Amino acid sequence: MDGALPFSDRGLQVVALVTFLLLGCAVAFTLTAGWLRAANIRNERRWARLEKLWEPVIMAVLTGETAESELRARVHRRDHMRLAAFLLRYARQLKGAERDTVLRLAAPYLDDIAVDLRRRSPEIRARALQTLGELSVAEYSQEFLCALDDRSHLVAMTAAQALARHYDPAYADRLIQVLNRFQHWSIGYLAAMLANMGPESAPVLRAALADSTRPPQVRAVIARTLTSLKDVGAADLACEILKSEQDVDLLVAVLGLIEKVGRRDHLPAVRELLHSPDHAVRASAVSTLARIGTTADTAAIRSALDDQSNWVVLHAVRGLNDIGEADFLANIAGSDHPGALAARELLWSTQA
């Protein structure tokens, strides 16, 4: 014990230095936040003033009281991007001739937005694509197709969404190709996006579904899309897939497609799946049988009530109700069968 802890003067100097550095940082943060607040308030006021100035002119152009050139005359070059964003709001809400007028009003400013497609930040590129996607896909179709190969998934997805909304047969192949990049995205989300292409895209989608070299996730997306499009022509193909594939997501999606557009000659393949080891496949098979099956399938659906998975029981109860087995369900509901509560719930909801 020599009377003092081993804290040297050098240590004190270091502590003091770090303290001053941090103090500097704290002051800098404070000043930055203050500056941000002031800048934001200034910007908000400015935009509010500009929008107040533009809004009556746009309304007058839309009602035909003022020429389109009137708006252009009131917009300073530095405000082009802001005006395009403002017009975007109208474009999203309007339809028909009024929307066309808004697109014409926005047209002179789109090249300024397209410049952002070359920016480093993927978020800025995506935002530019989103704006262009609402205001003029046809004019910039090449940029959109290139963006499908962008290194950022966000940018590629934004481009895909815009191209799907403005379907052209030339885009379909590229869109399906690019799905490989989005294998982690939700199947439902991607299917909803592709469904925007409409029934004209069905032949391309069918060909992609038939292609067994594609990843099962992609084929599941396509099957879900064809289900949304109620594509009767895909039913036979779906049946073939049921016979040969093992992937659960794909099987469930294809069963959903058959449930929507299938025929009785597809029943044997569906019946096979009642014994699938996966409960999601069994549940979908039960629903599909209830929709397209015959009286010969009633017994199979009834026995699904004994399935160990509650999901299968729920599908079975709904299926039995759909095929008019209400009396059977009433009996089950009054018994001590494990599916009694499910039957009671269904009967209660149909009465309510």
Next chain:
Amino acid sequence: MMGEVGWFLLITINALVLLYFVVLNSTYLITSVTAFRSLRSYARRLKTVDIGELIRSGAALPVTLVAPAYNEEATCVEATRALLTLEYPDYEVVIVNDGSTDATLARLIEAFELEQAPRFPSASVPTAPIRATYRSARYRNLWVVDKENGKKADAINAGLNLTRTPLFCVIDSDSLLEPQALMRVSRPFLEDARTIAAGGIIRIVNGTTVNRGRVRDVRLPTSLLARFQILEYLRSFHSGRLGWAEMNATMIISGAFGLFRRWVVVEAGGFRTNTVGEDMELVVRLHRHCHDNGIPYRIVYIPDPVAWTECPETVRTLARQRDRWQRGLVETLTRHRTMLLRPRYGTVGMLSYPYFFFLEMIGPVIEMSGYLAFAITLALGLASGNFVLAFLALAIVFGVALSVAALGLEELSFRRYKHTGDLVQLFWLAIAENFGYRQLNSWWRIRGMWSALRGKTAWGEQKRKGFDRQASTP
């Protein structure tokens, strides 16, 4: 001999405190910098997202909102009404009355015209007995489960059993979700099917004006204690959680607002009922479950979906809350200690787990020992007063810098405190909290550790004012 032992102890404690201080603040600094990068890019990215378009697209995954309620008669009707007005295309609300002893169930039955209706479970996680299930005659997507008391986690499990949607959202029945919160928090599940859990930000409602279940004017509360907590929440969510999420090492999704993939939670066994930190315990267990079973997964935090919640305004209630949080932390970290510093658990095992274990769990003890050791060192004249003062100044300035950085992040991104006076107040609080509030917090956390070691399991109640009474007086 005694003198030498004392001397050695003093040196060790001082060294430990210094090491703790350096590591803790370096971690805060790293998460703050990471959060800054992440928040900047996220704020930009948000501009590319059209929430309305997402809602209309039909791509949204169906969600069941599970809200456990225990003696919530003051807030349950308004909070439920707010849940029914969310902007989301396909969702159900399941309120679980966990054996309330007040009029919670009666209020709900009357307000929503509930009638008894059977409901078949989709899973069978064990829970306390269910007395009855009800469905609203007015709102077909509203269900109420009346069950015997089994505490919060048990109530959530009862809701989980009745969930039939791919996603289920846990919220406190006294929390207020912003209308687009559900759509925003569900976005990661659309963008990456490996996402199994996502949490949003919890903001403090005290002081703000709430009208018909919607937050109208965000203001600071009059209570100083509540103001400190606002700053604390901003720091914790903007700097802490966002930073950890960026490193794919999220360990906590608040029980007040979290969205989960149903199947994985059921497979992991639901919420643990014998802990008071069931939210953190579940997230840690999900990490462990997915790693152990080779399930590819992501657990994320995103800063724009907001749930507003009421914070304690009395020292006693706040002390009880912090005691409970610390007990939850201790219980979770000791239960899953096998994950500590194990590379097979990735960044969680190697980064966030050690951080929570050594710095958040044991930290308060080191901090309080540090105050004591410094006082002794100074009293015995073993170190120069200048050094001790310089070190204390450094500790305070570091704390202030981190708080101010969190405020800067708020200003950079969401700017909820529109009144400039409130922002100035928050900057002032960043300094003031270092003199008393921070030390009190450490003391409460030490007491929480002690409670955990004694095996205390009580929750401790917080009397709610109700959202209508949150409006600040003009």
